[in-house]
Structures are given as C-alpha cells and as structure tokens.
Amino acid sequence: MPNASSTDLAYASAASLSRRFATRDLSPVDVVEALLERIDAHNDTLCAYITVCRESALAEAKQAESDIAAGRAKGPLHGIPVSVKDICWTEGVRTTGHSMTFFDFVPKEDATHVRRLKDAGMILLGKTNTTEFACGDLHLFGMTPTPWDLTRYSGGSSAGSANGLAAGLCTTAIGTDTGGSIRCPSGFCGITGLKPTFGRVSRHGVMVLSWSMDHVGPMARTAEDCALVLGAMAGWDAKDGTSARQPVADYLSGLNNGVSGLTLGIPRQHYFEPAEGVDPEVLAAAEAAVKQLEKMGARLQPVDLPMAGKLSPAGNVLIMTEAFGQHAERLRTRGDEYGPRARRRMVGGALYTSAEYQQASQVRELWIRDVERVLQAVDSIVTPTLPMPAFPISVQHAGPPDTSWGTRGFNLSGHPAMSLPCGFTSQGLPIGLQIAAKAFDEAMIFRVAHAYQQATDWHTRRPSLPAADPARN
C-alpha cells in the first residue's frame, strides 16, 4: 500500500510516480484510484471531464502494474495517467468537441499523438472539457471555474485539462493551442503548459479550428513532466502534412543545466507596458520572475518586438477565415446546433476578403521576421502570459477581454512557448510567465522553466477546494 495520502498521489508529478513505479514502491492502480476519487468529489463543481474512462483506466493500470513487475516497463511514462482534450480522437471513446454535432461521435482510431502516448504506456484517464470546437461556449458540459476561485473562469479552450491539473484530477494532460488555448488556462489555473513549435506534434486526429495556427501540446504541473510527455508525442507523421522531419530532441538531458550564462530577451514594448486592461500585479510578478532568473545567473537583454501589439486583427482574420473554411458545410446544414459564440465567430470568417486574408498573412510574415531576429541574439524570450488573472465567469458570459494578448504571437510565428506559474495576486489568483524560444528548441524552454521551478514553489501550491474535499489543505 502507498505510504502517502491519496491527495498527495493525485498531485504527484509524473516523474516522481515513475521513479516509484520502477522501485515497486507504488502501483499505477493506486494513482488511478486516487485520481478517480478526486474526480468523484470535484468534477460536478469543476466540470473538468466530459468523459471519465473509469473501467478501462483501472484495467490499464492493473496491466501496467503487472508489466512493470515483470520487467516489461516501456519507459518513464508507463503507467502514468493522461487526460486528453475532447477535440482529440480517442479510439472507442466518445470525442465530442463540446458540440451537439459530435455528441455521439466515437472515433475508430486515435489521434497520432494519443496513439504515441499509449504506445509509451500512458493510461487514458478521460476526456477533458473544452470550449465548443476550441473557440465557442461551454454550453453542453458545464462551465469550468479555476479551482483558485470557483466564481472565476478557468480560461480556455483547454479548460478541463488546466483546471483538472490544478485540482489534482489528473497527472498530465493534453491541450491544443490556436491563440493561447494551452497557455491561457495554464496561467489562470496556475499550472504548466507548452505550445510546441508548429510541426513538432502531429495534428492528425485533432478537430481542426485553424490549420495554420493549431498546435497540440502537453500540460502538467511541472516543466519536467511536460518534457517527458512531449518526448513521447513529438515527431514526424505521414498523416499530417504540416508535421516536421526534425529529429525529436532528448528533452530531459539538459533539464538541469540551469540558466547561468543564458541570455533572456525581455520585450518591454506591449508585454511589460502598463496599459488599460493590464493588471499591475501581473506585471510586478513577471518582473520579479525575470529578476529571479537574473539572480540565478541569466543575463537579461531588452529586445524590440514593435509588432507585438498589432497582432490581434491578423490573428482573428486568419483563425476565423480558416475556421469557416473547415466548418462551412456543417454550418450550412447544422448551424442551429452550434452554440452562439462558435457560430458567430466562424460565420464571421466567411466575410473577410481575400485582400484581408493576404494582409493578415503579411503581418504574420513581418512578425516571424521580428521574432527570428530577436532569437538570433537571445536564448529565450520571457513575457507575462496574460494581462490579467482569472476574471469572473459572468465576464466570460458577457464578452471576455482579449486573453490572447501575450500568446497569439507565437501561434502566428510558430515558435514554441510555455506558461508556468510565477506568483499570485493579492486575491490569491495565479499569474503565468511565458517563455518562448527558437523553433524546435523546446529543450531551452524546459531548461529555463525547470531551473525556475527548482528555485520557486509557485507550481507546488494547491487550491483550497470546497469542504467535501477530504484532502483540503
């Protein structure tokens, strides 16, 4: 029997669980049972999961336990649970996209990244809540609050992956990110999430929102766990014409190299400028994080990204034009089954002109040049993830502010970027720090983020959930 409370197991990192599985100090069954217990206690409140794979997860955990005991361990992720956003196909498990039009859709195959995670021995724990098609409402399966304040929104669209991780309802998770949908909820919920380089992770089997902006990536509570998961899911895929042939790096080998000697680019314009809608506490926390990294030996270098504040219309035109292209036929025949937000946003995409699409593409080209120029001089770019902490759910219903303020740039450019917690507001809401790097240099992001998480404890803090939680702390 495990010598730890079930809450500690539910919050344990994949890396630490893996070490304990290897020594047979702990079984994957114990972990899955601990997570199911917390899902039973909190999913009605958090709406993190649309589908929980209770029986199959327990069966897979038992199989993993016996395989590991028999010396047939597949690697460090064998027996580790993963929860997958419900726009990613899972063989034999309903995949709704949070849409009435896919309400009973059961894929006959896994998305490529899901298949790879299963091949690495991971256990599919369930399908996590998402806004409709990653761009609309949460009207079918419940609103997802941040566990830090149940009156406030978790952020989206990888909403259930983020609030589930923050509440200890999953060990690792998968999200997708078209304008910030991994990093924004990571910021609002105080967890760690990576949008990899465009082309690094196959998108075959992922419901498309915007073919040129969609990314699939890992979410966890530590950078180390994100590195473990990315290593298993990355790589070229013949089924995805945009996947890249670059070899997959060993993301763990440089994890402990620290930041001493690294140069971090700090873009003062836009990202660190006081402005309407930018919370001073967010800027203060990001400044403090940057100073912490400097104290740890990094060199800070101001960098210039003049286009940063001008990317919103380009991002909107590209995403919504492409989304309409993807959904046009379905909107014609089943448009009344879409929620209002997804329907309006996608239909709006039909009404941009080719000239506007071209101009948005020109903006993207200029922005890529800017980011490439800066990254020739620095190892990484550091910014706040979001301009504000989690806002009230009522604001999300009425019309949310621009949450992609800090994130959309790296969807447009395709560079990898991570959000990790770097502090809390005076109201106890988490604040996210964004770290970006050169194309295919996710290892640099993991190195910087891991060093920061070794020096700080923001990522280890747990929200206090309602009294029904037996593990409240």
Place this chain on the structure above:
Amino acid sequence: MVDVNLDWVRQELKNQDIRLSEEEIGIIRDQLAKTKTELVQIRPVHTEGVEPVYRLSPPGVPTADRPGRDTQDEK
C-alpha cells in the same frame, strides 16, 4: 471605423446559404467592423510590399526543408 453594410452581410450569408437571426447578423457585423478597422490601421505603415506567408511552416526552417506531404512516404 470601416463601414460594414448590414445588407451586404445579409446578402453574403444568403449567398453562402447560412441562416442566422437578425440579432446575430448585427453582432457579426459589429465584430467585423472592429477587426477590419484594426487591420486597416496597420496596413500603410507595416505591410506594403511584404510577401505574405500562405503556407505556414515551422519558423527558421529553410523553404526547401519545410514539411509537407512527401509522395515517397505515401507510397
């Protein structure tokens, strides 16, 4: 502010065989006007003469090495 004519929106949606309520058409028109205006505001300064990126590829990857369907791999 770019003027997005409500009748044009109605006609375009009709051409696309998209059926929406008048309220939704109004909301979409307002959102379009906002985005189109923001786009116009950055045009003269920044994008004149720039070759657009239509086929996005991983940044920093030479064009010849950019990913795409490889017919050899599909055989």
